[in-house]
Amino acid sequence: MSYSMYLALTLATAGDPDSGDAAEPTPELPDILEPVLGRLHELVERLRREPVSPLVAAQFEKDLQQATRELGRVVTQWAYNHLEPAAAAAPREVSWEGSSFRRLTKKTPQEVSTLFGTITLRRLGYRAAPSAGEPVLFPLCRALGVVHGATPALRERVAHYHAESGATQQHTLERLRREHGVSWGVKRLRQVLTFVAAAMEEHRVEAQAEQVLRWLEQAQASRGRHRPVLSVGRDGITLGLQIQGCSIYEVATAGTLTVYDRRGRRLGTVYLAWTPEPGQATMSGQLTGLLREVLRRWDGPLPRLAYVTDAGDNETTYYQKVLRRLRHPRTGQRLEWFRVVDYYHASERLGTMAEALFGVGRRSWAWARKMQKLLLQPGGVGRVLHSAAALRSRVPLKGKRRTAFQKAYKYLQKRRQHLRYADYRRLGVPIGSGVTEAACKTVYTQRLKLSGMRWKKAGAQTILTLRVILLSGVWAQVYERTLEACCDVQVRTPEQQERRTRKNTA
Numbered sequence: 001m002s003y004s005m006y007l008a009l010t011l012a013t014a015g016d017p018d019s020g021d022a023a024e025p026t027p028e029l030p031d032i033l034e035p036v037l038g039r040l041h042e043l044v045e046r047l048r049r050e051p052v053s054p055l056v057a058a059q060f061e062k063d064l065q066q067a068t069r070e071l072g073r074v075v076t077q078w079a080y081n082h083l084e085p086a087a088a089a090a091p092r093e094v095s096w097e098g099s100s101f102r103r104l105t106k107k108t109p110q111e112v113s114t115l116f117g118t119i120t121l122r123r124l125g126y127r128a129a130p131s132a133g134e135p136v137l138f139p140l141c142r143a144l145g146v147v148h149g150a151t152p153a154l155r156e157r158v159a160h161y162h163a164e165s166g167a168t169q170q171h172t173l174e175r176l177r178r179e180h181g182v183s184w185g186v187k188r189l190r191q192v193l194t195f196v197a198a199a200m201e202e203h204r205v206e207a208q209a210e211q212v213l214r215w216l217e218q219a220q221a222s223r224g225r226h227r228p229v230l231s232v233g234r235d236g237i238t239l240g241l242q243i244q245g246c247s248i249y250e251v252a253t254a255g256t257l258t259v260y261d262r263r264g265r266r267l268g269t270v271y272l273a274w275t276p277e278p279g280q281a282t283m284s285g286q287l288t289g290l291l292r293e294v295l296r297r298w299d300g301p302l303p304r305l306a307y308v309t310d311a312g313d314n315e316t317t318y319y320q321k322v323l324r325r326l327r328h329p330r331t332g333q334r335l336e337w338f339r340v341v342d343y344y345h346a347s348e349r350l351g352t353m354a355e356a357l358f359g360v361g362r363r364s365w366a367w368a369r370k371m372q373k374l375l376l377q378p379g380g381v382g383r384v385l386h387s388a389a390a391l392r393s394r395v396p397l398k399g400k401r402r403t404a405f406q407k408a409y410k411y412l413q414k415r416r417q418h419l420r421y422a423d424y425r426r427l428g429v430p431i432g433s434g435v436t437e438a439a440c441k442t443v444y445t446q447r448l449k450l451s452g453m454r455w456k457k458a459g460a461q462t463i464l465t466l467r468v469i470l471l472s473g474v475w476a477q478v479y480e481r482t483l484e485a486c487c488d489v490q491v492r493t494p495e496q497q498e499r500r501t502r503k504n505t506a
Contacts, residue, residue: 032078036071043067069181072116080112084124084140094126094137101126101137110141113150115157117181121146145486148191154180156479158189159196163466165446190459196482197465203481204465205286207474208257208270209293215259215267220300224262226428228303230294231258232323233436234287234315237444239276242454250276252460253283253314254439257290259303264428269435270472273443273464275457280314288322296329306429308340309436311415341418342433347372349408350384356405357391367391381419385412443467 047060084090084107092103107122123141128134145152157180162172169186176182212230219228236251255272272290274283295302307323309315319339326335347368354368371384388409397405412419421431447467448460469478 026081027078029075029078032074033071036067036074039067040064040071069116073114073119073181076114076116077119077121080119080140080144081122083143087124090124094139096126096137099128099134101128101134104136108136108138110138110146111149112146113154113180113182113184115151115153115180118183145483147195148188150192152483154182155192155196158192159200159466160470160475162189162193163447163463163470165442166450167447168450190462193462193466194458197462199482199486200469200478201465203478203485204469204474205290205293207469207477207481208290208472209297210477211268211270211472211474212257212259212290212294213297216294216298216300216303218267219259219261219303222261222263222265224264224428226262226264226304227301228262229260229264229306229429230303231260231306231308231430231435232256232287232291233258233308233433233439234283234318235309235433235436235440236280236312236314237440239444239448239460240454241276241460242456247454252276252444253280254436254443255283255287256436256439257287257294258430258435260428260430262428264430266435268473269439270474271439271443271468273439273468275455275461275464280318284318284322287318288326291326292329295335302328304338304427304429305335306338306340306424308342308430308433310342310345310433311411311418338424338427338429339418340424340429340431341415343375343421343431344433346375346412346415346419349411350375352408353388353405356397356401356408357388357395375419376421376425378422380422381412381416385409385416442471 043060043063047056050056087103087106090103094101094103104125104127108125110121110123112119112121121140123138126137126139128137147155150158158172158176161167161175162169169189173184173186173189176184216228216230222228233256234253236253238249239252241248241250253274256269257272258269259267261267270290272283272286274280274286277283307319309319319337323335323337324339327333328335350371351364351368354364354371358364358367371387374380374387375384377383388405392405392409424431443464448455448463469475
């Protein structure tokens with residue numbers, strides 16, 4: 001007998017007098033609810049008897065919340081425990097993934113954490129032959145999605161809590177105790193988070209792509225004089241790591257995919273993040289994969305494609321070796337990119353040259369401000385370089401000032417083809433990487449760089465996976481798909497089985 005047929009057969013024989021086994025006696029639902037409902041009635045009556053005050057009202061709501069949570073807990077426990085028949089009414093043997101499992105003599109209790117607190121779930125187990133080395137099979141737990149002793153609804157809440165800004169392990173555990181009446185330890189919390197992050201990661205790309213496609217549709221329907229823009233960005237940020245007992249700092253990465261409408265307004269951004277890695281190959285692969293998925297599924301007019309970053313080595317290499325060579329996944333045509341070096345980083349070089357030429361002071365500040373405005377005009381970078389070279393020919397520079405000037409000057413000179421800000425603004429292409437800079441702050445700093453935090457790469461990546469899904473606005477969609485994908489057992493409830501029996505009899 002296959003495991004996929006298990007629940008249908010057990011429910012078909014539940015309570016059947018011909019099966020030779022009687023169902024285990026359990027209290028009826030009204031009997032379970034009576035004391036809890038009595039508690040609710042008592043709270044209301046006590047409120048009506050006492051003088052009304054803010055203190056009384058606050059205590060009433062706290063007690064009522066606790067009582068309603070207990071109501072949900074007992075209902076959940078009763079309902080889940082009535083999805084299986086008595087052990088004697090179930091098939092004696094089932095097969096699952098090539099192994100044979102024999103029914104245990106009685107149901108096994110398990111403490112299961114739910115949104116309403118901890119319940120005792122009595123579930124029927126099947127044990128494999130000793131030589132098989134398989135753990136005991138509990139079909140009801142698989143059907144309900146119970147993993148690490150937690151229901152899917154509670155796992156989703158735990159992961160969401162831990163992905164929020166400012167969360168810590170102790171903060172999440174305390175929130176579980178306070179809001180759900182569930183007491184966990186750090187080990188169990190980490191097990192649940194690792195499981196949820198791995199499961200959600202499998203559906204992240206599809207959900208993020210659909211989110212970007214919705215924004216592209218909105219951008220296409222918007223009014224304005226520009227074509228919609230799909231902007232790619234990436235940046236690095238230092239992250240404290242704990243490796244073999246030593247604290248070190250390495251560069252992690254954040255990636256963004258942003259949609260702008262015809263007026264240049266940002267409609268939304270989806271985020272990517274990866275822990276420190278030599279060459280940042282994983283980030284490059286994820287960013288490229290998400291971009292290709294969006295382009296493959298977008299059947300409207302192609303938006304302008306922009307790559308807006310600073311001029312770091314990894315950022316530049318990704319453009320030269322990947323984006324510039326990228327072809328449309330459906331048509332095979334080479335994609336046209338607007339490579340933009342962030343205006344703020346270019347402006348910093350103007351300040352460096354100004355201080356080298358004039359020293360720190362008003363004159364230095366005035367020249368830098370004038371060049372910043374000039375840089376935004378047509379042919380601005382050439383005029384800035386000309387002005388700086390002319391001043392350099394009249395001002396003798398030595399030592400560190402000379403080195404700083406030459407480094408800043410060469411930065412602009414080498415990248416002048418990516419500093420055409422007037423052209424970019426005329427076409428509605430963003431000139432600043434503020435979205436990606438902000439991503440480093442929201443994804444990393446507000447969660448992984450709190451006081452005293454040091455991370456192992458695996459633990460940090462678990463949090464980053466959850467956090468980018470949350471910040472991208474696709475949490476609900478991703479988790480729903482996660483639950484749909486793991487439903488390998490179809491439960492036929494007693495009511496469904498009864499209706500089917502009546503239909504077959506008729």
